[in-house]
Amino acid sequence: MLWFEQFDLRAAEMLPELDYVKDEPMSRHTSFRIGGPARRMVFPKTGEELSRVLRLAGECGAEVFLLGNGTNLLVADEGLDRVVVDTTKYLQKIELLEDGVTIRAEAGASLAAVAVFAWKNSLMGLEFAHGIPGSLGGAVVMNAGAYNGVMEQVVTRVTALMPDGVIRTLAAEELEFRYRHSVFSDCDAVVLSAELRLAPGDEAAIRAEMDNLMQRRRSSQPLEFPSAGSTFKRPVGHYAGVLIEKNGFKGVRVGGAEVSEKHAGFVINRGGATCADVLALMEQIRKTIWEKDGVEIEPEVKIIR
Numbered sequence: 233m234l235w236f237e238q239f240d241l242r243a244a245e246m247l248p249e250l251d252y253v254k255d256e257p258m259s260r261h262t263s264f265r266i267g268g269p270a271r272r273m274v275f276p277k278t279g280e281e282l283s284r285v286l287r288l289a290g291e292c293g294a295e296v297f298l299l300g301n302g303t304n305l306l307v308a309d310e311g312l313d314r315v316v317v318d319t320t321k322y323l324q325k326i327e328l329l330e331d332g333v334t335i336r337a338e339a340g341a342s343l344a345a346v347a348v349f350a351w352k353n354s355l356m357g358l359e360f361a362h363g364i365p366g367s368l369g370g371a372v373v374m375n376a377g378a379y380n381g382v383m384e385q386v387v388t389r390v391t392a393l394m395p396d397g398v399i400r401t402l403a404a405e406e407l408e409f410r411y412r413h414s415v416f417s418d419c420d421a422v423v424l425s426a427e428l429r430l431a432p433g434d435e436a437a438i439r440a441e442m443d444n445l446m447q448r449r450r451s452s453q454p455l456e457f458p459s460a461g462s463t464f465k466r467p468v469g470h471y472a473g474v475l476i477e478k479n480g481f482k483g484v485r486v487g488g489a490e491v492s493e494k495h496a497g498f499v500i501n502r503g504g505a506t507c508a509d510v511l512a513l514m515e516q517i518r519k520t521i522w523e524k525d526g527v528e529i530e531p532e533v534k535i536i537r
């Protein structure tokens with residue numbers, strides 16, 4: 233029996249309330265609008281249910297992929313022969329803790345919603361995150377950052393389902409944050425929730441800063457087209473966008489994939505782009521920058537096959 237037939241049978245028996253779909257196009261769940269079907273996509277309602285899904289997937293011999301808002305992903309055109317676990321449908325609770333300055337939110341909450349919650353509670357420190365389109369879980373894993381702000385400045389504790397199946401709460405010192413990296417980047421743990429410690433501030437000033445940063449983003453980034461944000465990481469001592477522009481890549485296309493005219497750091501989907509188009513364009517860029525500038529650039533987008 234194929235793994236997904238076994239999964240369906242056992243899910244019906246063991247998790248009859250499970251919300252899941254079959255052969256779901258990943259292009260519906262990625263900001264790039266690229267990606268073939270996920271064999272199974274599951275929407276867990278609680279951390280406990282998520283844990284049971286992972287156990288069941290393991291017993292069926294299925295590989296799992298954790299999906300946040302899908303804003304940093306380039307997913308294969310053939311799709312994913314896996315159980316994709318989407319955290320963003322139900323796991324979205326956001327609350328203020330008793331100390332009045334710490335927000336606890338579930339992994340599937342959007343970063344924008346958490347930033348708005350902070351603003352409404354007159355808490356500052358998360359203005360930078362308002363325009364980052366990911367989920368809180370994805371932002372913790374990636375140590376997302378913008379405009380001199382970065383998640384590691386505010387995250388104090390993270391509760392995660394660890395690869396051994398145990399739910400643990402990790403303190404800031406254990407999170408191994410560095411540029412676009414956390415302890416979760418290197419292991420199969422699932423971030424379930426995080427606590428963010430902010431500072432009391434002025435509600436109007438917080439809103440003004442959020443609006444200011446959003447305006448800067450709109451004027452410099454091609455938000456009108458699907459993309460996965462910055463395609464490449466910042467190489468030490470350089471800016472990927474500057475190197476890409478300098479080598480004449482602005483407006484260069486492969487199929488439906490194009491290096492944005494507005495910001496060379498972004499590959500955009502001009503319509504009908506495939507994963508193969510984006511990968512071919514990325515390879516042209518990588519090779520040219522290596523040959524011309526001697527700089528090795530690495531993808532920031534996660535390529536998922």
Ligand SMILES: Cc1cc2nc3c(=O)[nH]c(=O)nc-3n(C[C@H](O)[C@H](O)[C@H](O)COP(=O)(O)OP(=O)(O)OC[C@H]3O[C@@H](n4cnc5c(N)ncnc54)[C@H](O)[C@@H]3O)c2cc1C
Pocket residue numbers: 263297298299300301302303304305319339340363364365366367368369370371372373374375376377378416421422423424453455459460461462534
């Ligand atoms: C227009 C645009 C602008 C952007 N601007 C910025 C920016 O300014 N700064 C920045 O840092 N990024 C930016 N990004 C990239 C992206 O938004 C961030 O990397 C974000 O943190 C990804 O979160 P996500 O929920 O979309 O994660 P996904 O893309 O869904 O996943 C990213 C990785 O995290 C893993 N993951 C997701 N959730 C969990 C979880 N709960 N537990 C364990 N693993 C998980 C996934 O398996 C995957 O490996 C931008 C993207 C776009 C499209």
